[in-house]
Amino acid sequence: MRTTPLASRLVWQIILSIVFVGTVVFLPVSTYAVESLCAVVKIEIKQELTLERQAFDAHMRINNGLSNIQLENVEINVSFADEDGNSVRATSDSTDTSALFFIRVDSMEGISDISGSGTVSPASSADIHWLIIPAPDSGGTVPSGKMYYVGATLKYTLGGEEHTTEVTPDYIYVKPQPQLTLDYFLPRDVYADDAFTLEIEPSVPFTLGVRVKNDGHGAARNLKIESAQPKIVENKQGLLIGFKIIGSTVNNQSSTPSLLIDFGDIEAEQSVVGRWQMTTTLSGEFTEFNAEFSHSDDLGGELTSLLEATNTHFLVKDVLVELPGRDENRDFLADEGGVLRVYESHGLDTVVNDHSANTTLELMSQSGSEMSYRLNAPVTAGFLYVKLADPHQGAKAVSQAVRSDGKVLPLDNVWLSKTRREDNGWDYFINLFDSNSNGQYQITLDTKNLEAQPPVLQFVPDRTTRETQQISFLLEASDPNGTIPTLSATSLPTGASFAMEGEGMAIFDWTPVKGQAGEYEITFTASDEALKTSQTARIIVHSITEDSDGDGVLDTCEMQYFGNLERDGSGDFDGDGFLDREECLQGTDPTVRIALIINEVDAFVADTEVTEFIELYDGGQGNTSLDGLVVVLFNGERDQSYRAFDLDGFTTSAEGYFVIGGSGVTGADMTVSTNDWLADGADAVALYLGDASEFPEGSVLTTSRLLDALVYDSDDANDAGLLALLHSGEPQVNEGGAGDAEGHSLGRCENGAGGQRKSHGFIQALPTLGATNNCLANLSLTMTESADPVNIGTGLSFSLTVNNLGPEVASNVQVVNTLPSDVSFVSASGTDWSCNEAGGTVICDQASLAVGDANPIVINVMAPSTAGD
Incomplete structure (x- = not known):
């Protein structure tokens, strides 16, 4: 039996479940006041974490050299022992967390069973590969790892007689394993269009952050987290809202428009942080935030999982801890149910002192639009946080903050915020975060620097209708720079209209006729001549004659695949990423995953x-x-x-x-x-x-x-x-x-x-x-020589070893070795090799070389009869 190290790619599925509370506003009728209703929206963000970890391929070849008798009742039991020869447990049960190894059959050729009923045909070979994955504790704590022996007991029946063979164990070194904890961070309050104002406010990007902490004794190699876009899974009040991830960053690197964060290698006792930039189309509040993860049972499931926990926290702000020995990566200031804690990028978690109640803010001076304030807080050892009312109600921006000892605070640590009041107005605040504070600061506020911005287009959701049923809606846009944007639409369906209706408003109107069932993508654009913004929305039209319950799923499809009309079209029964409605419209089976x-x-x-x-x-x-x-x-x-x-x-x-x-x-x-x-x-x-x-x-x-x-x-x-x-x-x-x-x-x-x-x-x-x-097979050839020098006229031997590194079986392998002219050939042999020599050239052939096999050829020769090199 031969064991070969592998770099196994492990995958965890992570689901972030988030509850958002926004507002539906009902316009006033006559003299009645504006009415509003809180709307709850549940969203999911699915993510995939992958990393490379140590695994092993165990290979056994059974050769039946008999030409007319088969091996029967073949049974193979793989065994494990530590370096002292003590037996250790391995299992194929992914829930058995008491074992040190997970093992499963990865492939079998030339045999269909190894549990006691397998057969090996006459004059043939059987190849069996097992995948072995160590449990987290099997590698110990020292970098060199721990040695284990992997052997096997082979039982078979030959001509009615039972035989048992103990296969000589091979040894493996199991390296220390990583142990990962994921901490996710999401702000409570997010900002975009305000339901209580007439203008359309722009979205303010916010952070979905993650810290990956490796508490293990080994490195996590090539770790990546790929996120899907947020998906609304519940919206009972029909809130017109959308969520989108627009980019990502790792540590202090520049943001990229990617959903994938590549963390690279995370060494033992180290941490790395990543952030996705998100937007929403409506201002509101996240009230619940949870995460759960799962790991494929085919790769050991719970037994081999290197992911210890996923934790969620509500983010106050991305801040920067400025203490000796800290890195330049931003950290997470989180609210833990009234207790503030900073989660540092290098892995340390510390409670933060909230001295807001004992802090004052007073005007010092004014120079034009610039206002300087003195902030007085208690002297604080450790971390300090204060939150005070903003005297300018968000109309100015922080331009500088200086502590009385001359330290200039990074603007990541001094910021403005706002929260919604019960009367639907806003409260505005100045926030400050620092460490080992003397309590005295000068904060300078100045007029915001407003740059030219594109128009803001109202969110356009996908809509569903039926043939002969009118669909009409008002689309609005506003311009932060004060101009009146114009609206346009492209790819309008036949019969649809889109017409300007007052300043910054337009009406889309369409009544699909019979025969127009299908899906239509329309792009809406708002322009102020200099800059523009676009959105694409889908309108799905159902057939009036084929969908009696109007749920978007054709009756024939529902009856054929589900046996009733209870599916509403919004589900994805087979989990392939396509809604039942979409698959029925295209004629594919909504109960079978499209695996093409x-x-x-x-x-x-x-x-x-x-x-x-x-x-x-x-x-x-x-x-x-x-x-x-x-x-x-x-x-x-x-x-x-x-x-x-x-x-x-x-x-x-x-x-x-x-x-x-x-x-x-x-x-x-x-x-x-x-x-x-x-x-x-x-x-x-x-x-x-x-x-x-x-x-x-x-x-x-x-x-x-x-x-x-x-x-x-x-x-x-x-x-x-x-x-x-x-x-x-x-x-x-x-x-x-x-x-x-x-x-x-x-x-x-x-x-x-x-x-x-x-x-x-x-x-x-x-x-x-x-x-x-x-x-293609990836072959390597190594040569091992005998002692040097040797006596004249004496015999010596050397070996040539061909190793197949995969990923495919190598066929018709040939090794050619030309001997020096004064060296005499004696013999050449090797398992499964056929060797011949002519004129001092040794040629060895092998019909096939399995992945992981390394078969040596031993060549015996006679040294020259005269001395020399």
Whole structure:
């Protein structure tokens, strides 16, 4: 038995559950006062945490050299022992947290069972691989780790006689493991359009922060957290609101427009912080904030989880702790139910003294618009926080804060805030955070520096209607700079109108007629001539004759897949990211997850360019209906579509493949007669839930109802626009990356692996349309020599070891070694090697070399009869 270290990629699913309270305002009728109602909205943010951790591949090969008798009743039990030979527990039960190792069979070839009923055919071999993942405590605390032995007991029946073989144990070193705690931070109050004012106020970005703390004794390698956009899961009062993540940052780095935060390596006893920038369309308050996580049982679940806890906190402010030995990364000041605590970026958590009640603020001087105030607070050892009424009601901004000993406070630590009163007005405050304070500060306030800003467009939610049912709404915009914005709309459906109606207002009106059922994307724009703002919203029109209960799900679809009309269309029964309503409209099964992926693409071919192809794959399920799906091709020059293929009426092959190919492609399921129909980069292939009619030539790139995509090139620069089709951080792939763009295609390795909208697993290899992708084996050759020097005319030996590092089995392996002219060949041998020598050249062949195998060849020779080098 041989064990090989692996870098296993572990994934945790994290769900952040947040309750938002906003306000619905009812306009006054006659002389009655304005009435309002608190509206509760529940949102979810799904995130995926990944990291690399130590794991092992255990491999056993069973060779049956008998030509006419099979091995029967094969049973293999893998055993573990510590360095002293004491037995330690391993388990395949992910809930058994008393074990030190999780183990499961990863693959079997040449045998179908190893629990007592397996067989190995005559003159054949069986290969079994186990995945071994250490539990968090198995690696100890010292960097070198702990040694364990992995062995096995093999039982089988041969010719009716039982045999038992104890397999010699191999040893492994388990490194210390990380232990992670995630602390999430979210402010209570967020600001955007105020429901109690006539103008449309702009959104003020706020922080969703996370601190990843490693309390373990080993490093967390290549840790990433990718966030989905917030999703509203409950909105009973129908509040017109939206939430969006607009960017992210890690530590003190500049913000990027990505949902993925790459933390890199987090060493033992270290912490790293990341922040997502979010916006909302309405001012309001977050009242509940919770997080939960789960870990795949296939990778050990609870037993091997390195994530100890996820905690949530309401954020007061991102501040900067200025003490000796601290870093320059901002920290989190949080409100823990009336107790303030600062969570530092390097991992320390400390209670903060709130001296607001014992602090005063008095005017010192005025120079033009500049106002200087003296703030007097108690002398404080440790951290200090104060919150005082703002005498200017938010009309000015903090320009400087200086402590009486000359220390200039960073503006992260002196800020203005506001909170809603019960009468729906605002209370304004000045806030200050400091450490080891002498209590005396001079704070300078000045007029806000107002720069030109684009108009603010009222939030436009997606809407649903039915044929012959009118849909009409007022859209408003305002300009912070005081001008009157103009409004416009593009891609209006036939029969729809959009007309200005007074200053900064316009009315959309449409009554869909029979035959207009479908989904429509409309872009609304507000412009002040210098700057503009746009939003895109969907209007979904249901058929009046096919949806009797008006829930957006066709009656035939509900009855076919659910047996009744109780589904309301807003759910996602199969959890594939597409609503039941969307799948029914497109003709796909809403109870079965759409698992189809783009598996292989060959866009760069020689001469006539009729052998280009795109291969889809359903994971091996076979005969999968492709109804309701469309393949769309995007050109990188303008990031617009140039061709689309409806897949209605097609299915995958029995093996799970579907090929769109040029006229020179043999066996294509759909043939494209046009030469050079697939551009060779930088371009993209995308798979959508939809119809080709939705993607006429020149359609703009969209991720709505996107299943999968591949962005590729042939030695071209990255196309940032096209990369939006992929998950954050996924690469554009070069078909010429291995030096043979014309001879290679781009295929997933391993076949079908990686997941939708993930391209990191694509490699360049020989095309294999409609079959398992070519994954190259990575071979290494090492040579071990005998002692030097040796006596003349004596025998000596050396070994050549070929190691297959994967990811594919190596076939027809050949090793050629030419001996020095005065060295005489004696013999060469090795397990599964066939060796011959002619003219001083040794040639050894092996039919196949499994992943993880390292088979040596021992070559015996006779030293020269005369002395020399």
